Each structure stands twice: as C-alpha cells, then as structure tokens.
C-alpha cells in the first residue's frame with residue numbers, strides 16, 4: 177500500500193504529490209487526465225511569478241516536476257468509490273483497487289455549460305467561465321454574463337470595472353443573487369440586467385465571438401446582442417459524484433468539507449482544490465491547498481499506529 181495516494185493530477189494533486197514525496201514516503205498519484213482544468217486553459221496571467229503562460233505548458237511542467245520524485249503516476253483511470261477499513265481503498269472504474277494509509281482527494285471541478293450552439297465552438301475565443309482569469313482580455317469591450325445568481329452578479333460587478341459594458345442575462349423572472357449584490361450591480365451605470373432571457377446561441381465570425389441570441393420568455397421574441405465575450409456563470413460542479421456513498425461530509429453543492437489542514441470528516445482522508453469548500457477556485461490557491469493537504473496527511477501518518 178501507499179503512504180499517501182493522491183487522486184487527481186491538476187495543480188492541487190501535483191502539489192500534494194510533490195510535498196508528500198519530499199517526505200520520503202511512498203506516494204502514488206492516480207488521475208483520469210494529468211493537468212486537469214489547466215489543460216483547457218489558453219492564456220494564464222495570474223500564476224504568480226510567471227507573467228504569462230499557457231495551460232498545456234504549465235501542465236507539462238507540473239508533470240515533469242512530479243516525475244522528478246519517485247511518485248508512482250497512473251493516468252487514464254477514474255475512481256468509482258472510496259471506502260475505509262484498516263486502509264483507505266479507492267475502487268477504480270477499471271475494477272482495480274488501490275490501497276493507502278492516507279489519501280488526498282484532488283478531483284477538481286467542471287463549469288456547468290449552457291449547451292447552446294456556438295458555446296463549444298467559441299470556447300476560449302470569447303466564451304469564458306472565469307472572470308478573474310479572463311476579464312482583462314475584454315478590456316474596453318461589451319460582454320454578457322449568463323446567470324443571475326451570486327457568481328453571475330459578482331462577475332458582472334467585477335467585469336464592469338474592466339470592460340466597457342456588461343449585460344446580465346437571467347433565465348428566471350428574478351435574480352437569485354444576494355440583495356446587496358443586486359443593489360450594487362443595479363447602481364453601476366455600465367451594467368444592464370435582462371430577466372426572463374433564455375440564451376439560445378453564441379454567435380461568431382468563425383474566429384471569435386461577436387454576439388449572442390436570446391429569447392424573451394415573456395413575449396417569445398428573439399433578440400440579438402452584439403458583444404465580444406460571453407461569461408457563463410451557471411455553476412461550478414465538483415467532481416465528487418463517486419464519493420456519494422463514502423460517508424464523507426460534503427456541502428449541498430457536493431464540495432468536500434475540509435478544515436485548515438485539508439482534513440476531511442474521515443480520518444486519513446484529506447482533500448484540496450476545486451473539489452472542496454475552498455471559497456476561491458484558482459491555480460495558485462489549489463497548489464497551496466494541495467501542499468497543505470499533503471502536510472496534513474504526513475502529520476496524520478506520523479501520529480497514527482498503522483506504521
């Protein structure tokens with residue numbers, strides 16, 4: 177068995193594996209795809225100390241760094257369940273079982289997509305999911321935010337300080353965001369809010385986004401907006417479905433509950449990154465959390481009897 181088994185090969189998993197391996201303990205990393213969401217990212221401008229990099233390049237450096245230690249790396253494998261007896265066991269979809277004295281869960285998350293024509297085609301060409309990441313690319317331009325919940329209205333307020341104009345489109349007849357956020361958004365001159373708006377298509381010129389089409393759910397009319405960017409803010413879904421029967425404590429969104437050392441409700445099981453209740457989902461934050469969880473796991477190992 178492993179001393180520390182890391183599940184996930186994104187920034188959180190890579191950091192956890194490096195921190196664990198540097199303690200000289202037996203470390204494994206299993207992931208469906210090394211790099212995680214970073215592989216889907218083009219420009220990265222907020223990875224501190226690196227003014228500009230690109231997702232696949234950062235993912236390759238992460239993998240190379242992990243490989244410099246004796247970490248057992250297994251990719252192309254999806255976990256199906258987690259159980260705890262004397263050891264913690266991960267059952268994989270392939271039928272294999274991996275056992276470890278401690279586990280760091282770092283399975284990340286995925287953005288909920290609109291599922292309309294043009295969204296996939298123009299992803300990273302005007303269709304964006306992360307205002308902290310991509311907001312500055314739209315300086316001086318008109319953008320839309322789809323979704324009037326807290327993340328949508330926060331995104332609109334954030335973007336309004338950078339871009340020329342923001343139009344928020346909400347499907348329901350009212351905004352679901354907190355009143356204080358709604359008031360703030362309504363007070364800003366360059367934010368428009370349209371409710372009862374069903375986005376039906378992201379439009380583009382073949383190379384980048386130039387507009388979107390939506391239906392007014394009251395009148396049934398179809399309208400077009402001209403803009404350069406569409407921020408989809410309809411939810412971030414943690415990749416934790418396989419933990420539903422594990423007994424691990426999660427919040428109502430499915431995020432794994434952790435404490436300040438990355439410990440979950442199950443002894444020996446730690447978690448880090450976008451799959452957890454951490455409030456902000458970013459690369460540098462996930463890396464720090466991965467390091468924390470690995471150190472938490474090491475602390476747990478030196479205190480536990482299963483040596």
Ligand code: FAD
Nearest residue numbers: 184185186187188208209212213255284309449450458459
């Ligand atoms: P992830 O990166 O999601 O990695 C999860 C890992 O777990 C992957 O290896 C995956 O294959 C694996 N996995 C998941 N489920 C299973 C399973 N059941 N079994 C086995 N393996 C599994 N952040 C920034 O700081 N700056 C940016 O510019 C930026 N731009 C972004 C652009 C886009 C398009 C997206 C989608 C995100 C962006 N982010 C950015 C956010 C950033 O990518 C995430 O916060 C970060 O990758 C989270 O790291 P993580 O390790 O927690 O999870």
